[in-house]
Amino acid sequence: MALIVQKYGGTSVGDLEKIRAVARRVIRTQDQGNQMVVVLSAMAGRTDGLIQMAHEIAREPDARELDVLMSTGEQVSVALFSMAVGDMGRRARSLLGFQVGIHTNDLYGKAKIQDIETDRIRRELEKGRIVAVAGFQGLDRKGDITTLGRGGSDTTAVALAAALDADVCEIFTDVEGVYTTDPDICPKARKMDRISYEEMLEMASLGAKILEIRSVEFAMKFNVPIHVRSTFTEEKGTMVVPETNDMERVVVSGVAYSKNEARVTVKKVPDRPGIAARIFEPVFESGIVVDMIVQNTSEKGLTDLTFTVPKPDFLKTMKLVSEVAEQISAESVLGDEDIAKVSIIGVGMRTHAGVARRMFQALASENINIMMISTSEIKVSCVIEEKYTELAVRVLHETFGLDKDPRDET
Ligand code: ASP
Ligand code: MG
Numbered sequence: 001m002a003l004i005v006q007k008y009g010g011t012s013v014g015d016l017e018k019i020r021a022v023a024r025r026v027i028r029t030q031d032q033g034n035q036m037v038v039v040l041s042a043m044a045g046r047t048d049g050l051i052q053m054a055h056e057i058a059r060e061p062d063a064r065e066l067d068v069l070m071s072t073g074e075q076v077s078v079a080l081f082s083m084a085v086g087d088m089g090r091r092a093r094s095l096l097g098f099q100v101g102i103h104t105n106d107l108y109g110k111a112k113i114q115d116i117e118t119d120r121i122r123r124e125l126e127k128g129r130i131v132a133v134a135g136f137q138g139l140d141r142k143g144d145i146t147t148l149g150r151g152g153s154d155t156t157a158v159a160l161a162a163a164l165d166a167d168v169c170e171i172f173t174d175v176e177g178v179y180t181t182d183p184d185i186c187p188k189a190r191k192m193d194r195i196s197y198e199e200m201l202e203m204a205s206l207g208a209k210i211l212e213i214r215s216v217e218f219a220m221k222f223n224v225p226i227h228v229r230s231t232f233t234e235e236k237g238t239m240v241v242p243e244t245n246d247m248e249r250v251v252v253s254g255v256a257y258s259k260n261e262a263r264v265t266v267k268k269v270p271d272r273p274g275i276a277a278r279i280f281e282p283v284f285e286s287g288i289v290v291d292m293i294v295q296n297t298s299e300k301g302l303t304d305l306t307f308t309v310p311k312p313d314f315l316k317t318m319k320l321v322s323e324v325a326e327q328i329s330a331e332s333v334l335g336d337e338d339i340a341k342v343s344i345i346g347v348g349m350r351t352h353a354g355v356a357r358r359m360f361q362a363l364a365s366e367n368i369n370i371m372m373i374s375t376s377e378i379k380v381s382c383v384i385e386e387k388y389t390e391l392a393v394r395v396l397h398e399t400f401g402l403d404k405d406p407r408d409e410t
Contacts, residue, residue, distance in 0.1 A: 002167040003035045003125075007135065007157035010044035011174040012231035013077050016084075019043075022172075022231065023084035023092075026130055030090075035125045037164065038092075039135045039157040040081055042073025047150070063108035067137075067147045070109075071097070074134035074153070081132050092130040095120065097137035097145070102156065104138035104146045111138055111146035113155065113218075116163040133160060154215035162222035169224050171211065172231040177238035178203065178210055180402040181255040185390045188403040192253065193236075196243040199253050202345045202379050206256035216240065243347055251348040251355055252400035255393050259340045259386055261291060262314035263371070264321060265306040268331035271298035278328055279305060282320040288313040292341075292374045292383065302331075306372060308383065311337060339371065340389040343381040344396055356380045362399040368392055 006026065013019050022038075030036045042050075050069050054061040061069075078094035085092035101117030124131045135153025138146045148155050154171060161169035176191050178200065183189040195203070197220035204213045210228060219226050219240065229237025247253075269275055276295070283290060293307040309317045314337055322333045349355050356373075359380050363370055368391065372383035384392055397403060 001033055001035060003037070003164055004029060004168055004170060005037045005039065005157055005161040005164065005166045006170045006172060007039040007153055008041065008172045008231060009153070009174065010041045010046070012172050013040055013042075013081070014044040016080070018231075019077070019080050020084050023081055023088060025231075027085065027088060027090055030130060036130045037121060037125070037160060037166070038081065038130060038132045039153055039160060040074060040077040040132060041135050041153040042077055046073035046076070064144060067108045067111075068145050070147050071134070071137040071145050074136050078132040078134045082130075085130055085132075090130065091128065092132055093124045094132045094134070095124075096134045097156075098139040098143075100133055100160075102138040102159075104140055104148070106140035106142065106144070106146065108146055110149040111140065113138060113148065113159045116159055118163050121160075121164065149212075149214070151209075151212035152214075154212040155218060158215040158218045158222075158224050158226065161224045162218065166224070168227055169219070170227045170229060171215075172229060173210065174231065175210065176230045176233065176235060177228050178208070178240070178254075180253070181393055181397050182208070182257070186255075186394050186397050188394075188397060190402065190405060192238050194239045194241055194247070195253060196247055196347055197240060198243060198378060199345050199347060200240045202343070202376075203254055203256050206258050206341070206343050206345075206381075208254075208256055211240070248348045248351050250346060251352045252344045252346040252396075252402065253348070254345045255342065255396045255400070255402065256345060257340055257342045257389050257393050259389060260311050261308045261339060261341055261383075262311045262317075263306060263308050263336040263339050263383065264314075264317055265304060265334040265336075266321060266325055266330050266332075267304055267334065268302040269305050269325075270328060270330070271301050271303040275328060276305070279321060279324050280307075282324060283309070283317055286313075286316065286320065288317055292372050292381070294372050308339070308341070308372070338386045339383050340386045340392075341381050341383050342389065342392045342396065343379055344400060345379045346400075347378050349378050349380075358399060359396060362395050363392060366391055366395050 082092040082094040103115045104111035135156040179189040226240040
């Protein structure tokens with residue numbers, strides 16, 4: 001008998017009819033001889049609605065109370081789901097985070113799972129019940145409710161799969177799997193059969209919204225195979241799995257983009273030890289995540305320093321950096337919000353040379369100017385003007401042969 005953890009996202013449980021359909025699907029999988037643990041998200045739009053109410057009633061809602069509020073969305077889903085299963089003549093038990101024993105630290109709104117108890121779930125499974133666990137929530141040491149951060153039900157599912165040593169963690173969503181790039185902007189995007197954890201991690205951190213980043217980190221750490229698939233079809237989706245040697249045959253597996261970054265340039269900074277520390281200190285101090293950083297070689301003791309931050313943090317960063325710039329007598333601070341980052345990703349880059357060069361040539365062939373470049377072992381990213389994002393994605397998708405199914409070549 002296999003133990004399967006399934007997670008259904010907000011659109012999959014968007015209304016009562018959909019919840020019934022999920023119940024039927026879970027029952028069917030149980031009937032194939034499996035033990036079922038089902039993690040549910042809040043019904044589509046619920047969490048947003050709750051957050052909105054919080055901000056209507058208080059200018060700065062208390063973080064602890066916000067978690068109490070937000071966690072109710074998932075509570076509704078697991079209760080309705082369990083009732084639906086019961087109505088179909090089968091037995092299900094809903095469990096909230098604290099009832100399972102999902103222990104987290106006390107960072108409200110972005111709590112980290114520290115430990116999961118499995119006794120209660122196992123007892124329910126042994127009784128032949130389907131166990132429905134509320135995603136996205138846990139309990140801190142004081143016994144207070146915490147939430148794991150937006151999209152956190154994915155992490156609940158993967159963490160449960162790890163703790164229970166499940167055979168697979170299936171993440172059901174409204175798309176059919178992981179695509180080579182965003183099908184909305186590139187009609188030739190293809191669904192991948194498999195992707196490695198590392199590639200998925202890069203795709204996720206670059207804005208592919210399919211899996212929450214922390215859930216992928218968790219899966220990689222504990223070797224949990226994830227199957228990302230659609231709630232609305234029976235088709236197989238994409239397996240997110242440990243890297244295998246044959247994955248390196250494909251040089252580039254996917255093209256990702258993000259329009260969520262802004263660029264900040266500090267002009268003519270006196271080039272001396274400690275300057276970078278001075279400039280970034282207040283930025284880091286405010287918890288702003290700096291992504292790419294480029295510093296030019298200096299000329300007459302002055303250098304330019306350019307970096308990117310998430311767009312929502314742009315104005316704050318400009319303010320913080322302008323203050324430091326004045327103190328250290330830099331010439332000026334320039335900002336640009338109309339940028340995008342396009343990236344190519346693939347474990348095959350480790351063994352193939354000239355990948356970056358092909359990327360630069362492809363962008364040049366469309367007259368797209370590259371403003372910044374960064375590379376890692378399995379990724380090359382370029383910052384370009386935002387208005388060229390779609391064009392860049394399409395040309396890269398074609399250049400690296402992603403328009404064609406690799407299986408056609410063999
Ligand atoms: N309901 C939460 C959210 O909307 C968690 C989740 O759906 O994964 O972010
Ligand atoms: Mg999600």
